[in-house]
Amino acid sequence: MYAPSQNDVRAFFCDTYAKQLERLPLTPMEALAAQWIDEHPEYHAELADKAAALAAVYTVEDGRTNPFLHLSMHLSISEQVAIDQPHGVRQAVELLAVKRNSLHEAHHVAMDALGEMIWASQRSGLPPDGHAYLERIRSRATR
Structure with a gap:
């Protein structure tokens, strides 16, 4: 598995923008x-x-969104939807996009759920709970 460094990710987005x-x-x-x-x-x-x-440092205390993390999460969700992993995420994000009338807004909702799943996993020391992640997205798509 490829594990890019922080600088690799930032260079990728900067180089992509330049191209x-x-x-x-x-x-x-x-x-x-x-x-x-x-x-x-x-x-x-x-x-x-x-x-x-x-060289940039993004901290919660500064109140600045890390654009590289944000864009990386968009890519992650795009890939999850493309391969439907976890199973059902494609349908959940598509339903949410219809409900919100925006794929972009659907991604932001999924991003919140993804962040919660990662945070819970790090806090508990357990593997990420894909089922809980998917249910968070589904619940937002159906309410």
Whole structure:
């Protein structure tokens, strides 16, 4: 399994944004990332300065969203939906997108659920609970 470093992830998004601006060909993963980058113009300035991006520190206390974490979560959810893993996530996110009239908003709801699952796993020392994650998304799609 490939485990990119923080700098690898940040460089990937910055390089993808640069290639996108220069209208250079993108790999399939870069093309997917570019779609989410387009959805977040508030991150463009940070993505445009690779050196600053690699050095940036994002803390909860600063009240700044980490654009690289946020975009990475969009990619993770996109991949989960593409392969329907955990089973049922595709349907849950699609239903939520219809309910919210926005795939982007559906992703943000799924992101909250994903963050909760990861936090609970880290706190408990147990493996991530994909069933609970899926149920959180489903409950938001059906209420």
